[in-house]
Amino acid sequence: MPDDLVVRPMRRDELDVLVDWAAAEGWNPGLNDAGVFWATDPDGFIAAEAAGELVGGGSTVSYDGRFGFMGFFIVAPHARGRGLGGRLWRHRRDALRARLAPGAPIGMDGVVPMQAFYARGGFASAGRDLRFAGTGAPGPTPPGLVDAREVPFDVLAAYDAVRFPAPRAAFLERWIHQPGARALAAPGRAGLRGYGVARPCRTGVKIGPLFAGHVDVADALLRGLAAHAPGEPVFLDVPEANPVAVDLARRHGMREVFECARMYLGPPPPLPVTEIYGVTTLELG
Known part of the structure; x- marks a missing residue:
């Protein structure tokens, strides 16, 4: 050194x-x-x-x-x-x-070869995140979905804060407004039923987050977001702890191409994992 x-x-x-x-x-x-x-x-x-x-x-x-x-x-x-x-x-x-x-x-998200090193540094695994890859299919925006940027931002930020370990309004506002992205939300009578974002990448698009209170809402969001990249690669990082989300990705013809472990130093934050169908990003959580 x-x-x-x-x-x-x-x-x-x-x-x-x-x-x-x-x-x-x-x-x-x-x-x-x-x-x-x-x-x-x-x-x-x-x-x-x-x-x-x-x-x-x-x-x-x-x-x-x-x-x-x-x-x-x-x-x-x-x-x-x-x-x-x-x-x-x-x-x-x-x-x-x-x-x-x-x-x-x-x-943090640790790749397999580094997990033992991170464990020696005090981090413990809380389960795997599985990356699925598929191909975007053209189609109209599914019924019941709207542009997430049309939702009052405080409503969107409040919904997100329940499904992420801490409020992140500064990040979220930039995330949904980034150039070339599609952000969709599912309004309901008592607030949001889910939302998701597809962002452009060097290759295709990555979907994240994908949050929903029911698999039918997650399915509609996934279809609407994947349609943003017809014929292009689409990627989704799914927490294995939500088997319904894993099954949803597979039903859409997506295949597992990568895995890592979500690891924490300190107690894992209490999150409604059954409502997390896709994590936001492996770089910032």
């Missing part, structure tokens, strides 16, 4: 570099991810440099001090195998803990 290794706050332009590295690794980032992620928490990104060169980084985002999420952890290929990644990861964990309220949990 180089003696001149420096772990420091990231600059905005360096996040673009990390996104390009992620694309080269096959992570298929969203076209607007860097801008939305940075605006969510500009203090939530850590860089590592050696000999004046950027060699790694990752996100350490705080949601109002009540919940933290670590993601986008990547080291440049030529800098791997020297222990740099471990030092960077531990620094990110400790820096994020210092920004949170005492006892606030931290989440």
Whole structure:
């Protein structure tokens, strides 16, 4: 490990570099991810440099001090195998803990080869997230759905806050308004019955979040969002703890292509997992 290794706050332009590295690794980032992620928490990104060169980084985002999420952890290929990644990861964990309220949990999604390392760092698995891939089919917006941007934002944010570990209004407003995205919601008599977002990526679109109180609503949202990318790849990250969601993805002809473990440092947040049909993003939770 180089003696001149420096772990420091990231600059905005360096996040673009990390996104390009992620694309080269096959992570298929969203076209607007860097801008939305940075605006969510500009203090939530850590860089590592050696000999004046950027060699790694990752996100350490705080949601109002009540919940933290670590993601986008990547080291440049030529800098791997020297222990740099471990030092960077531990620094990110400790820096994020210092920004949170005492006892606030931290989440992350760990790929299979790294799960033992994360466990040694204090994280415990809360179940798998399974990535499903399919192909978008053209079609009209299913009945009962509206553009989520037409829903009063406070209603949408309140619905989202019950299905995510902490309020995230700043993120959500940018997420649904990002260029090229489709955001759909299912209004009901007593409030929302569900909503979802499809964002454009380097390849196809990723759907997330996909929240719904009933599988029929989730099915309509999935069809409406997938129709945003007819003939293109569509990806959905499904919590295995919701078997109805797994079955829904398979009924739509989607196949499992990747897995990771949702892991937490501290107690897992109490979430209505049966209403989570697709997680928002593996980078920010």
